[in-house]
Amino acid sequence: MKLSTCLPEDLPWNEQQAFLLLDGTTFSDLPQRLKTLNPAVSTVALYDSAPFTSLRDISPLLVGIPHPDEAVFQFYLQQAHEEWGVLLFSTSPVHDVAQHLRKLLTIELPEGLPVVLRLADAAVAQALFGSGDQRLFGPLSCAVMADSVDGHWHRHQSRLTECPELSTPYRLNPEQNAALDRVDRRRALLELDTHLLSFFPQYPVGKTVGERWPMLEQLESEASALGLCSQSELFYYANVMAWLNGSTLEQHPHIAQLLHTPSLQLPGERVALAADLAHRWATEGERS
Structure with missing residues (x-):
C-alpha cells in the first residue's frame, strides 16, 4: 500500500x-x-x-x-x-x-x-x-x-x-528498548530496499515497500543464517540473489560453496566473492 x-x-x-x-x-x-x-x-x-x-x-x-x-x-x-x-x-x-x-x-x-x-x-x-x-x-x-x-x-x-x-x-523501559531495536532493524531493511531499487530496479517484486517487505525480510533472514551481520554483508548477499535473478544457489555450486562452506576467509570476504561470481554469471553468461 x-x-x-x-x-x-x-x-x-x-x-x-x-x-x-x-x-x-x-x-x-x-x-x-x-x-x-x-x-x-x-x-x-x-x-x-x-x-x-x-x-x-x-x-x-x-x-x-x-x-x-x-x-x-x-x-x-x-x-x-x-x-x-x-x-x-x-x-x-x-x-x-x-x-x-x-x-x-x-x-x-x-x-x-x-x-x-x-x-x-x-x-x-x-x-x-x-x-x-x-x-x-x-x-x-x-x-x-x-x-x-x-x-x-x-x-x-x-x-x-x-x-x-x-x-x-x-x-x-525494556519494552521501549526492544521497540527501538526493531526500529533499527526496520531502518536497515528500508536501506536495503533503497539499495535494490537503485542498482536492481527490475529485481524487487512489488510496487511499494510494503509489497516488497516479505522479500526484504527473507533476504535478511537468509543472510543472518549465513553469519552475515553488517549492512555491507547484507547488501552483498542481496546482490548475489539479485544477479542470480530467480535461479537457486543449488544451480551455482561455486557460489553456494563460498556462502555455505566455512573457511579461513571471513564471511564478509566470502559473500563479496560470491557477489562477484554472480555478477559475472549474469553479465557474461558464465555457468558457475
Missing part, C-alpha cells in the same frame, strides 16, 4: 498550534530550503545548547505550521513517506514544546547507558509515543507520524489533561 497524503481526520488544526519536528540530517540545507518555501517560516533548532551546539547545522527543527495548506507543510506531506518528520499539536507556545523535546534528545537505555535519540525520525517517534507513557507528551496533545511500510499514519493522543513531569534523563 502506498502512503496516503490524506492525514487522519479531526486533527485539531483550528483549536491548537501545529508543529513539524523535522530531521535536520536529511537535508544538509534544511533551514534554507524551508526559508525558500516560506520566507516567514518560524523555526527553532533543538541543538542550540550544550552539548549539541557544534551540531546546530544538522539540528532537528521545530517548525510552526499555521494551517495545512502552508507551503512547508505541503512539502513535508509530499515527502512524508521518507519518514523524516513528525506532526505535533499543542496548546502551549513553541518555547515550551521545544524545551520538552530537548529533554528527549539524550536518553538512557534500561541499563543506564546514555544514547542520543533521533526523535524526528517517524519510526522512533512511533516507538516512543506508542509505548503509552504519558510523560512523553508533556505539553503535546497529539503526535502523528507516517508509516511507509504499512502505508498509513499513526496517531497518538495524550490521555491526561495535565501530563506528569518528564524527569531527565529519561530512561527507557
Whole structure:
C-alpha cells in the first residue's frame, strides 16, 4: 500500500498550534530550503545548547505550521513517506514544546547507558509515543507520524489533561528498548530496499515497500543464517540473489560453496566473492 497524503481526520488544526519536528540530517540545507518555501517560516533548532551546539547545522527543527495548506507543510506531506518528520499539536507556545523535546534528545537505555535519540525520525517517534507513557507528551496533545511500510499514519493522543513531569534523563523501559531495536532493524531493511531499487530496479517484486517487505525480510533472514551481520554483508548477499535473478544457489555450486562452506576467509570476504561470481554469471553468461 502506498502512503496516503490524506492525514487522519479531526486533527485539531483550528483549536491548537501545529508543529513539524523535522530531521535536520536529511537535508544538509534544511533551514534554507524551508526559508525558500516560506520566507516567514518560524523555526527553532533543538541543538542550540550544550552539548549539541557544534551540531546546530544538522539540528532537528521545530517548525510552526499555521494551517495545512502552508507551503512547508505541503512539502513535508509530499515527502512524508521518507519518514523524516513528525506532526505535533499543542496548546502551549513553541518555547515550551521545544524545551520538552530537548529533554528527549539524550536518553538512557534500561541499563543506564546514555544514547542520543533521533526523535524526528517517524519510526522512533512511533516507538516512543506508542509505548503509552504519558510523560512523553508533556505539553503535546497529539503526535502523528507516517508509516511507509504499512502505508498509513499513526496517531497518538495524550490521555491526561495535565501530563506528569518528564524527569531527565529519561530512561527507557525494556519494552521501549526492544521497540527501538526493531526500529533499527526496520531502518536497515528500508536501506536495503533503497539499495535494490537503485542498482536492481527490475529485481524487487512489488510496487511499494510494503509489497516488497516479505522479500526484504527473507533476504535478511537468509543472510543472518549465513553469519552475515553488517549492512555491507547484507547488501552483498542481496546482490548475489539479485544477479542470480530467480535461479537457486543449488544451480551455482561455486557460489553456494563460498556462502555455505566455512573457511579461513571471513564471511564478509566470502559473500563479496560470491557477489562477484554472480555478477559475472549474469553479465557474461558464465555457468558457475
